[in-house]
Amino acid sequence: xxxxxxxxxxxxxxxxxxxxxxxxxxxxxxxxxxxxxxxxxxxxxxxxxxxxxxxxxxxxxxxxxxxxxxxxxxxxxxxxxxxxxxxxxxxxxxxxxxxxxxxxxxxxxxxxxxxxxxxxxxxxxxxxxxxxxxxxxxxxxxxxxxxxxxxxxxxxxxxxxxxxxxxxxxxxxxxxxxxxxxxxxxxxxxxxxxxxxxxxxxxxxxxxxxxxxxxxxxxxxxxxxxxxxxxxxx
Amino acid sequence: xxxxxxxxxxxxxxxxxxxxxxxxxxxxxxxxxxxxxxxxxxxxxxxxxxxxxxxxxxxxxxxxxxxxxxxxxxxxxxxxxxxxxxxxxxxxxxxxxxxxxxxxxxxxxxxxxxxxxxxxxxxxxxxxxxxxxxxxxxxxxxxxxxxxxxxxxxxxxxxxxxxxxxxxxxxxxxxxxxxxxxxxxxxxxxxxxxxxxxxxxxxxxxxxxxxxxxxxxxxxxxxxxxxxxxxxxx
Numbered sequence: 001x002x003x004x005x006x007x008x009x010x011x012x013x014x015x016x017x018x019x020x021x022x023x024x025x026x027x028x029x030x031x032x033x034x035x036x037x038x039x040x041x042x043x044x045x046x047x048x049x050x051x052x053x054x055x056x057x058x059x060x061x062x063x064x065x066x067x068x069x070x071x072x073x074x075x076x077x078x079x080x081x082x083x084x085x086x087x088x089x090x091x092x093x094x095x096x097x098x099x100x101x102x103x104x105x106x107x108x109x110x111x112x113x114x115x116x117x118x119x120x121x122x123x124x125x126x127x128x129x130x131x132x133x134x135x136x137x138x139x140x141x142x143x144x145x146x147x148x149x150x151x152x153x154x155x156x157x158x159x160x161x162x163x164x165x166x167x168x169x170x171x172x173x174x175x176x177x178x179x180x181x182x183x184x185x186x187x188x189x190x191x192x193x194x195x196x197x198x199x200x201x202x203x204x205x206x207x208x209x210x211x212x213x214x215x216x217x218x219x220x221x222x223x224x225x226x227x228x229x230x231x232x233x234x
Numbered sequence: 235x236x237x238x239x240x241x242x243x244x245x246x247x248x249x250x251x252x253x254x255x256x257x258x259x260x261x262x263x264x265x266x267x268x269x270x271x272x273x274x275x276x277x278x279x280x281x282x283x284x285x286x287x288x289x290x291x292x293x294x295x296x297x298x299x300x301x302x303x304x305x306x307x308x309x310x311x312x313x314x315x316x317x318x319x320x321x322x323x324x325x326x327x328x329x330x331x332x333x334x335x336x337x338x339x340x341x342x343x344x345x346x347x348x349x350x351x352x353x354x355x356x357x358x359x360x361x362x363x364x365x366x367x368x369x370x371x372x373x374x375x376x377x378x379x380x381x382x383x384x385x386x387x388x389x390x391x392x393x394x395x396x397x398x399x400x401x402x403x404x405x406x407x408x409x410x411x412x413x414x415x416x417x418x419x420x421x422x423x424x425x426x427x428x429x430x431x432x433x434x435x436x437x438x439x440x441x442x443x444x445x446x447x448x449x450x451x452x453x454x455x456x457x458x459x460x461x462x463x464x465x466x467x468x
Contacts, residue, residue: 032299040291057274057460064456065266116353143375222298226291
C-alpha cells in the first residue's frame, strides 16, 4: 500500500491518486461487507427487518470505524515523519561527517564521484533544512505528508463506505422476503461492483475489464464465505 | 496515508512501518466493527445465536474483503508506479531537454546552480535507467513498491481482522443472554483497544496513552452509532 502525495508536477501524470485510493478503499468494503452480511443472514432468517437492522448497524459501524481509521493512519504518518525528521536532524547536528558520507553514497548511485558531490555538501552545510529535506526523501524514502490529508482521507473513506453500503442493503428495505431481496441485492451489487471496478481502472490507467472482474471476485468470495459460515453454524 | 518502503537504511530509524500499519488497519476494524454490530443487535434481539451468526458472517466478510482490498491496493500501487515510469521513460526519450531542465529544477531546490548540475546530467544521459530512478523519486515522489508487498499486506490485514474480530464476539458465543454478553464484550473490547492502542503507539514511537484513548474513542463512537441506529429503527 504505497502512497504518495505527488508534488511539483509539470507533466500529465495522474495526480488524484490519494483521493481515488480512499474512495476505492471505502467503496470496495462498503459494497462487499454489507452485501456479504445480508447474504449470510438471508440464509438464516426469512424476515428482512432484522437484516436491515444488522445491515444499517454494520454500515454505521463500518463507515465510522474505517473513516476514523483512515484519519488516524494519516495522523500516524505525519507523526512518524516528524519523529524520523527529528532523528535525522540530530544526526546531521551531531554526526555530520557520517551524514556527509551518506550524501556522497546517494549521489554515487546516480554516478557522481566524491569531487562532484562536494559543492552540494557545501550548500547543504549552509542550509541544514535543505539537507534534512534531501535526507528524508533520498535516504529514508519519506515524503512530507500533507497536513489536510488525514482529515480528508477519513471523510472520503467514511462517505464512500456509507454511500456504497446502501447499494446492497436497499433491496432488503423494500422487499420483505429475504430470498427475493437477496437475489435483487446480488444483481444490484454485481452491477455496482462491475461499474466500480471498471471506472476505478479507467481512472488509474489499468485494464478496466480485468479490474471489474477482480472487484466482482472479491465481493463474490467475501459474500460466499459469509453465506456459508452463517449456513453452517445455524 | 503516506506509505513508503524504507530502503538502504544505515541508522536506527523505525523500519517495520508497513507491516505494523497493516496490523493496525486490520485490528482496529476487526475490534470495532464486530463489536459495534453485536452491540447494535443486542439492543434488538435477546438471544445471542443470531448475534453470533451475524458476527461470524461479518468477520468472514470483513477479513476477506479488507484483505483482498489491501492486496489489490498494493497491486494498484505497483501498476501505477509502472505506468508512471513508462510515461517518464517516454519523456526522457522524446523531450530530453525538458527533462534536463527538470533535473536542474530539482537541484536548484538544494541550492545548486546550472553549472554544478551539468556533470550530473552528463551521467544521467549515459545512464537513462538511473535518470529514470531519479525522476521517479525526486520529480514524482514515487518509490518503487516492493513486489511481495501486495500479498503480504493482504494476508496481514485479513489475519489481523480475523483475530481481532473474535475478541468482541466470543462473549456472545459463551453467554446466552445478549445483555450480559454485551457487558462482557464491552469490557473485553475496551481492554483490547487500550492494549492495542498502547502497543501501537509504542511501536511507532508516539505517545502511548493518547493513542490508547484515541483507539477507545473510535471503538466507542462506532459502537454507539451502531447501537443507536439499531435501537431507532427497531
